[in-house]
Amino acid sequence: MPKLAAFRSNSVIYFNGDVADKVYVLQSGRVSLNYTDIENGKDIHEVIERGEFFGVKSSLGHYPREENAVVLQDASVLAFTVPEFEQFASSNTRIILKMLKVFSNQLRRIHGQVENLMENQTSVNPENGLFRAGEYYLRNRLYSQARYVFGRYLTYYPAGRMAEQAGRFLEAAETALTRYGDGKGPAPLAGSQAGRPDTEPQAATAPRPQAQAALTDVAKDYYNAVSLFSQGKHQDALKEFKRIMDASGDDGEYGPKAAFDLGRCLYALSQWDATIRHFTGIIQSTPRHPDMADILFMMGQAWEKKGDNERAAGFYKKVLSMPGDEDSSARIKARKAMNAMGGA
Amino acid sequence: MSDLSGFSRFARTYQPGELIFAEYEPGDSFYLIQAGRVRITKIVGDIEKNIDILQPPEIFGEMAILEGAPRSANAIALDTVKVLEFNRANFEILMMGNPQIALRLLRLFAKRIYDQKRRFMILTLEDPQAKIADVFLMLDETRAPMNQGAAELDGDKREFKVTVDDVAHWAGMNLNDVQTILGHFSNQRRVELYQDRIVVKNINDFIRFVNSKRKK
Numbered sequence: 293m294p295k296l297a298a299f300r301s302n303s304v305i306y307f308n309g310d311v312a313d314k315v316y317v318l319q320s321g322r323v324s325l326n327y328t329d330i331e332n333g334k335d336i337h338e339v340i341e342r343g344e345f346f347g348v349k350s351s352l353g354h355y356p357r358e359e360n361a362v363v364l365q366d367a368s369v370l371a372f373t374v375p376e377f378e379q380f381a382s383s384n385t386r387i388i389l390k391m392l393k394v395f396s397n398q399l400r401r402i403h404g405q406v407e408n409l410m411e412n413q414t415s416v417n418p419e420n421g422l423f424r425a426g427e428y429y430l431r432n433r434l435y436s437q438a439r440y441v442f443g444r445y446l447t448y449y450p451a452g453r454m455a456e457q458a459g460r461f462l463e464a465a466e467t468a469l470t471r472y473g474d475g476k477g478p479a480p481l482a483g484s485q486a487g488r489p490d491t492e493p494q495a496a497t498a499p500r501p502q503a504q505a506a507l508t509d510v511a512k513d514y515y516n517a518v519s520l521f522s523q524g525k526h527q528d529a530l531k532e533f534k535r536i537m538d539a540s541g542d543d544g545e546y547g548p549k550a551a552f553d554l555g556r557c558l559y560a561l562s563q564w565d566a567t568i569r570h571f572t573g574i575i576q577s578t579p580r581h582p583d584m585a586d587i588l589f590m591m592g593q594a595w596e597k598k599g600d601n602e603r604a605a606g607f608y609k610k611v612l613s614m615p616g617d618e619d620s621s622a623r624i625k626a627r628k629a630m631n632a633m634g635g636a
Numbered sequence: 637m638s639d640l641s642g643f644s645r646f647a648r649t650y651q652p653g654e655l656i657f658a659e660y661e662p663g664d665s666f667y668l669i670q671a672g673r674v675r676i677t678k679i680v681g682d683i684e685k686n687i688d689i690l691q692p693p694e695i696f697g698e699m700a701i702l703e704g705a706p707r708s709a710n711a712i713a714l715d716t717v718k719v720l721e722f723n724r725a726n727f728e729i730l731m732m733g734n735p736q737i738a739l740r741l742l743r744l745f746a747k748r749i750y751d752q753k754r755r756f757m758i759l760t761l762e763d764p765q766a767k768i769a770d771v772f773l774m775l776d777e778t779r780a781p782m783n784q785g786a787a788e789l790d791g792d793k794r795e796f797k798v799t800v801d802d803v804a805h806w807a808g809m810n811l812n813d814v815q816t817i818l819g820h821f822s823n824q825r826r827v828e829l830y831q832d833r834i835v836v837k838n839i840n841d842f843i844r845f846v847n848s849k850r851k852k
Contacts, residue, residue: 330753330756330757330760331756348746349746349749349750350746350750352742352743352746353743353746353747353749353750354747355747355750358753378739381735381738381739381742382735382736382739383735385731385732385735385738388731388735388738388739388742389728389731389732389738391742392731392738392741392742392745395742395745395746395749396701396745398749399701399702399745399748399749399752400701400702402749402752402753402756403699403702403705403752405752405756406752406755406756406759409756409759409760409808410759410808416660418660418661418662418706419660420660421659421660421706422658422659422660422661422706424679425658425659425660425679425710426658428679428682428684431682432684434653436653436654436655437653437655437658437712440654440655440658441655441658441661444658444661448661448662474653627648627721630645631645631646631721631726634645
């Protein structure tokens with residue numbers, strides 16, 4: 293049971309640096325928390341309101357008090373041990389939520405201050421950072437990780453500076469994963485940032501799948517269309533993809549890719565029925581299409597747009613039940629979509 | 637662990653080796669581990685460093701509450717991992733129904749705030765040598781997972797499983813400067829430098845040194 297304690301004016305409930313083992317609620321009187329602002333060195337006096345908790349953070353975090361709790365006017369406080377407080381809070385979840393909000397604001401603030409100070413030395417542009425993480429995984433033949441990271445890169449930075457390269461690395465990772473499996477085969481991305489010689493002798497001589505090869509004309513056309521798409525020129529992109537698709541058919545690398553992207557264009561143009569028709573066509577004609585998970589996901593999206601959540605969920609479930617695609621962006625997107633529908 | 641059967645729609649499963657999220661990826665969700673272990677790593681140059689290994693019922697990715705902040709590490713399933721995934725939108729539902737999780741998050745935030753304040757204290761020291769000494773004090777105080785428990789050797793001697801890179805990161809300084817200063821400390825026989833660890837010969841010496849440089 294929490295204990296009621298009385299404190300005289302000018303007494304101190306706890307000192308900065310004390311071991312923190314109690315959480316307090318002010319019942320009556322006045323208490324001030326006095327401390328020095330770590331940012332500007334100013335003395336801060338934070339007056340506690342009646343009914344307010346104090347001493348929570350240090351008690352829960354098991355670190356020393358960071359302020360003096362000084363009694364301004366004769367005060368009575370309810371003192372909880374940490375287990376008592378936790379038990380009390382468990383049946384008053386609103387209180388925890390309120391504290392979580394206060395704490396998360398404080399965390400945001402202090403995090404921002406730390407970041408500010410760090411900025412000059414170590415901040416890495418997140419786009420570059422993500423791309424480099426992908427390169428690391430590819431170099432170390434962790435293909436499924438590389439595939440995840442480049443997939444994410446393209447999700448967040450479809451028109452990013454390294455989007456084209458990311459697309460090629462994504463393919464290289466997928467190819468290597470299918471062909472060799474994680475940790476095996478020649479590294480699709482040889483060399484290392486630190487200039488460490490690769491231990492795999494064949495890595496240096498093996499041809500690198502697509503990654504570094506000169507782009508063929510059809511590849512150039514394809515990436516041009518991808519670029520149009522990422523610029524939001526969906527109608528133009530659609531025409532280009534159609535042309536590539538007609539020229540390449542289902543064979544080769546770029547025909548099926550263009551077919552998939554054409555569907556994305558239709559979707560981007562809000563042509564739900566046409567999207568569904570188009571993707572249904574691919575599912576029937578090319579059941580082993582490399583982008584099948586994404587195709588199924590897009591089908592789900594189109595059905596959702598048409599207001600048919602049941603069918604949409606059916607497609608998302610298909611995405612989630614597909615083998616070997618555990619960390620694909622389609623899976624993640626499908627999960628999120630299911631989630632959103634569930635939460636709606 | 638509290639009853640979470642009502643939260644199955646937030647449940648996700650990851651296979652061993654699968655990335656749950658990658659560093660620098662924008663984060664909008666955080667995770668509660670229900671089964672399996674999760675490896676937290678950072679890629680430093682050509683090495684993927686283990687920062688922590690988490691298990692049920694730990695929470696990770698909680699910094700997602702910092703809007704738009706990129707992930708600071710990779711989270712990789714070590715076993716078949718079952719998690720509950722939460723974001724701002726469904727956070728409140730979970731917390732209202734599960735005070736135990738809310739409390740765990742509250743404790744985690746309390747610790748994070750303290751950790752960040754402690755880092756802030758390092759970064760605001762003006763003397764670069766003091767900054768570096770203070771990094772070791774911080775590691776010694778918090779026994780951060782980074783150093784898997786700063787091993788207490790005899791008396792005032794401490795061993796930290798950290799590299800010069802780590803120290804540079806915590807001190808917010810560039811690698812060369814940190815190398816120079818650590819070399820200097822090593823010449824003074826205040827530290828011993830190894831490939832994978834750094835030994836501080838007398839932690840109290842560092843405490844006195846940092847205190848003398850900290851403005852009161």
